[in-house]
Amino acid sequence: MRPSLIPGPIVVGRAIGELAVRGLLVKYVVASLFRVTWGYLAALVIAIPFGLTLGMMSLGEMAINPILQVLRPISPLAWIPIAILWFGVGDVSAIFLIFLASFLPLTVATMNAVHNIDPVHLAAARNFGVPLRARVADVLLPAILPQLIVAMRIALGVAWLVVVAAEMIAVNSGLGFLIVDARNAGDRYDLVIAGMVLIGVIGVVLDLLMRRLERLDSVRWGYATE
Amino acid sequence: MKVQFTDVSMRFGAMEVLQHVTIGVEEGEFLCIVGPSGCGKSTLLNIAGGFLAPAAGSVTIDGEPVTAPDRRRIFVFQERGVFPWLTVEGNIGFGLFDMPEEARRQRVAQYIQLVGLDGFEKAYPRELSGGMKQRVEVARALAVNPDVLFLDEPFGALDSITRLQMRSELLRIWRAERKTVLFVTHDIDESVQLADRVVVMSARPGRIRRVVDIDIAHPRDLSSKRYIELRDLIFGEIGLAHQV
Ligand SMILES: Nc1ncnc2c1ncn2[C@@H]1O[C@H](COP(=O)(O)OP(=O)(O)OP(=O)(O)O)[C@@H](O)[C@H]1O
Ligand SMILES: [Mg+2]
Numbered sequence: 001m002r003p004s005l006i007p008g009p010i011v012v013g014r015a016i017g018e019l020a021v022r023g024l025l026v027k028y029v030v031a032s033l034f035r036v037t038w039g040y041l042a043a044l045v046i047a048i049p050f051g052l053t054l055g056m057m058s059l060g061e062m063a064i065n066p067i068l069q070v071l072r073p074i075s076p077l078a079w080i081p082i083a084i085l086w087f088g089v090g091d092v093s094a095i096f097l098i099f100l101a102s103f104l105p106l107t108v109a110t111m112n113a114v115h116n117i118d119p120v121h122l123a124a125a126r127n128f129g130v131p132l133r134a135r136v137a138d139v140l141l142p143a144i145l146p147q148l149i150v151a152m153r154i155a156l157g158v159a160w161l162v163v164v165a166a167e168m169i170a171v172n173s174g175l176g177f178l179i180v181d182a183r184n185a186g187d188r189y190d191l192v193i194a195g196m197v198l199i200g201v202i203g204v205v206l207d208l209l210m211r212r213l214e215r216l217d218s219v220r221w222g223y224a225t226e
Numbered sequence: 227m228k229v230q231f232t233d234v235s236m237r238f239g240a241m242e243v244l245q246h247v248t249i250g251v252e253e254g255e256f257l258c259i260v261g262p263s264g265c266g267k268s269t270l271l272n273i274a275g276g277f278l279a280p281a282a283g284s285v286t287i288d289g290e291p292v293t294a295p296d297r298r299r300i301f302v303f304q305e306r307g308v309f310p311w312l313t314v315e316g317n318i319g320f321g322l323f324d325m326p327e328e329a330r331r332q333r334v335a336q337y338i339q340l341v342g343l344d345g346f347e348k349a350y351p352r353e354l355s356g357g358m359k360q361r362v363e364v365a366r367a368l369a370v371n372p373d374v375l376f377l378d379e380p381f382g383a384l385d386s387i388t389r390l391q392m393r394s395e396l397l398r399i400w401r402a403e404r405k406t407v408l409f410v411t412h413d414i415d416e417s418v419q420l421a422d423r424v425v426v427m428s429a430r431p432g433r434i435r436r437v438v439d440i441d442i443a444h445p446r447d448l449s450s451k452r453y454i455e456l457r458d459l460i461f462g463e464i465g466l467a468h469q470v
Binding site: 124126131138218220 | 275277295296297300301303306307309310311312320321323350351352370
C-alpha cells in the first residue's frame with residue numbers, strides 16, 4: 001500500500017468539480033438513480049402484493065417459502081451472467097439486478113409482517129364485514145406498514161449497493177461505471193474516490209428520506225419508542 | 227329468544243372446554259357470564275359471535291343458526307381491538323363503509339358524543355388512555371347499530387376507578403340503545419352491578435352451574451342488603467369463601 005497514491009480531499013473536490021464542468025456529474029447521478037428507481041419500484045409493486053398473498057395463504061407460503069429462503073443468501077451479483085444472458089448488456093440487465101436485490105427481502109418482510117398482525121384486528125375486520133378491497137387497504141396494509149417501511153429502507157440500501165456493481169459490468173454510464181472507467185482510462189484515482197464519495201453521500205440522503213416515512217402519524221404506533 | 231344456545235359443547239383436541247350449555251337470552255337483556263379462568267367463557271362468546279364452530283349443539287340468533295361473524299352482532303375486545311393506525315374518527319367510522327359520506331360523518335359525530343370523546347376526533351389511539359380506547363371500541367361497535375353486543379372482559383385492563391365509570395356509562399348507553407348484551411367477566415361485583423341475569427359457570431369443562439336473577443332496579447345501591455346477598459350467592463356458587 002502506498003498511501004501517497006490515495007488522493008486527498010482537495011484533489012477529490014477538484015475531481016468532482018471537473019465532473020460537474022464536463023456535465024458528467026448530473027448525468028451519472030441521474031443514470032444511477034434512474035436504474036435504482038425502476039428496479040426498486042418494480043420490486044415494490046410486485047413484492048408487496050406477492051408477500052401479502054403468501055402471508056395470508058399458508059399453503060402458498062409452504063410451497064414458495066423454501067425457494068425464497070434458498071435464493072436469499074445468493075448475492076444479486078451472482079445473477080450477473082444470467083442477467084446478461086436474458087437481457088443483454090445494458091440498462092435492462094442492471095435494472096433486473098436491482099429488482100432482484102430488493103424483491104427478495106421485501107417479499108420475505110411483507111410475509112412475516114402479515115404473520116405478526118394482531119389476530120384481534122383481523123377478527124374485528126371480519127366482524128364488520130368490510131369488503132376485501134377495504135380489508136386490504138384499511139387493515140392489512142396499515143397493519144404491516146411500520147415493518148414494511150423498515151424493510152423498504154433496507155431494500156433501498158441494498159439496491160443502491162447493487163446499482164454500483166451492476167454498472168461496472170453492464171452499462172456505460174452511472175457512478176459505478178465512473179469508477180471502473182476512471183481506473184481503466186489512465187488510473188484517474190481522484191475520479192475513483194470522487195465516485196465513491198458521491199455514492200456514499202447519495203446513499204445517506206436516500207436513507208434519510210426513507211426514515212422520514214417512519215414519522216408518519218399512521219405508522220408511529222408500530223415503533224417502540226413512544 | 228334473541229340468542230339461544232342449545233346443548234353447546236366444545237373441545238380443543240382432546241380437551242373438553244364446554245359441555246351441554248343451554249341458555250336463552252332475551253331481546254334487550256344484559257346477560258353476564260362469570261366463571262373461573264379457563265372455563266370456556268371466551269370460547270362460548272366466540273361461538274356465539276360466529277368466530278368458532280361448536281363441536282356439538284347450536285347457537286341461533288333470531289332463530290337463525292350462527293355460522294359466521296356478522297355485522298349485526300359485534301364483538302368488543304379489550305381495548306387492544308382499536309386500530310392503532312386510524313384516528314378516533316377513523317376507528318368509529320370503520321364499519322360504516324357502505325354509508326354516504328355525509329351520513330357517515332354525522333353518525334361518527336353522534337357516537338363520539340355518546341361516549342364523551344368530543345375534541346379527540348383526530349387523536350390516534352396511542353394518544354389516549356386505556357379507558358378512552360375502550361370507549362372508542364364501544365363506539366365503533368355501536369355505530370353500525372348492531373342488535374347484539376358481545377363483550378369479553380372489556381374493562382379487564384382498566385384501573386378500578388375507570389372501570390366503575392365505564393360500567394355506569396355502559397349502562398347508560400345500554401338503556402338508551404336497548405341492545406342485547408352478552409358480557410363476560412371474572413369480576414363478580416361487576417356482574418352484579420350490570421346484569422339482568424348472571425350465568426355462573428363451573429371450572430373446565432365449563433357447564434352452567436346456576437343462573438342468578440339480579441332483581442335490583444338501576445341505579446343499584448352497592449351497599450344494599452340485596453346486592454350483597456346476590457354477590458355472596460355467586461361467590462359461594464363459584465366456590466370462593468368471600469374472605470381474604
Ligand atoms: N384456539 C384454541 N386452541 C386450543 N385451546 C384453546 C383455544 N382457545 C382456548 N383454548 C383453551 O380452552 C380453554 C378455555 O379457554 P377460554 O379462553 O374460553 O377460557 P376463559 O373462560 O375465557 O378464561 P379467562 O377467564 O382466563 O379468559 C382454555 O384451557 C384454553 O387454553
Ligand atoms: Mg377469556
